Amino acid sequence: MNLKNLTPIREGSPSCKFCAGVGFLLEENVKNSSSGVLLLCSCVGESCPCGGKAPYMVYDESQNRMLPCVCHNARMELGKVEYLVKKAGIPARYKYRTLDRMDTTELSFLAAHDWANDIVIQWKERERIQQGLYLWGGTGSGKTLLACAILNELILRYGLECKYAKINRDFLSTIRDSYQKESELHGMEQTIKKQFADVEVLVLDDFGANKESDWANSQLYDLIDTRYEEEKVTILTSNIPPTDWKDKAEGRIFSRLMEMAKQIHLDCPDYRLSHSAFGTH
Structure with missing residues (x-):
């Protein structure tokens, strides 16, 4: 695939019919x-x-x-x-997936795709605070695919540092590990939190999949609130609608989500079953 339209890099031959000068x-x-x-x-x-x-x-x-x-x-x-x-940390399945290679015939997927494209294209025009996304829908609806495509394009186009994380496995469980004396992460709680809080664009996958507890909800709110205050772009994927957060953490998480992320419901067939990894143009 020619990357000419996805990166400003030009280290190859300008007349090359394969890379068009990218290298x-x-x-x-x-x-x-x-x-x-x-x-x-x-x-x-x-x-x-x-x-x-x-x-x-x-x-x-x-x-x-x-x-x-x-x-x-x-x-x-x-x-x-x-x-x-x-x-x-982009999963292998989604490495180098880009927005221009996706089927957008489903209307809900098209709407989410348009918002994803806006985040990428308008990245350098950030006079205003830019919203992230809260993508929710059933398993296989393309939420993670879209979220990772945004990261791939921001890296290719702008050389941006981004981060992908499963909310329970990569965030909450990692913090818990820092409490264990036998863990290599012992005592690194604040360092771990800072990594998630400071990165320019963060994807939190399976948001809401964690077991409900006051501790978990407190950690989630602190992360979301810090990124909100620092005007960092956060993209969340979830199987549950954002309204489900109204009764959690005294509604504080819901309040922040409403301000910092555009909510889009992906109500479409299983994208993973109907499209091969790189077969959709």
């Missing part, structure tokens, strides 16, 4: 894998004398010194994107 491209259909992979384009790889060995430098006899290989910049940019996607 690398996205291979969507990888055998025995549900995720795509970034590949160096032949326009820089075929004439590469370093053989793809880091630090991608070659010896120049005329200058008697090491110089960057023709592939150097393209490999470095490719590596940056891979690093940001890995650091974000």
Whole structure:
């Protein structure tokens, strides 16, 4: 897949018919894998004398010194994107999925897709406080797909640091682990909370799937409230409507959600069953 319209990176040949000057491209259909992979384009790889060995430098006899290989910049940019996607924790199934490759024939999915696209396209025009999203609907309705596509595009387009997390497994359970003396995370509660609070764009998947408790609701409210105060964009996916939060945590979580996220109900068939990983255009 040509990434020309998804990234400003131009480290390949401008006349290349494969990458259109980016220097690398996205291979969507990888055998025995549900995720795509970034590949160096032949326009820089075929004439590469370093053989793809880091630090991608070659010896120049005329200058008697090491110089960057023709592939150097393209490999470095490719590596940056891979690093940001890995650091974000985007699940393999959704790595490099983008908004332009999705079926939007279902009206509710189209509405959510339009809002997702607005977040991406308008990212650099943030004179106003930008809302996040609260995507709710049944299993397989495309909530996580949309949320991760937003992260993928923000990384590709702007090199933005993002984070994906399952609300129970990656947030609440991690905090609980910091209370255990035998855990590697012991004593790191505030560091963990800061990582979630400070990242520019945070996806909280399966919001509301945690076992209800005063402690859990307090942790969720503190996180949501901090991100609200710092004007950070938060995207939440849930199987329950936002109104279900009215009776939890004294309604404080519901109040914040109403202010900081556009609520969209994905009332559509199972997207995962009707579309292959990269088969929808």
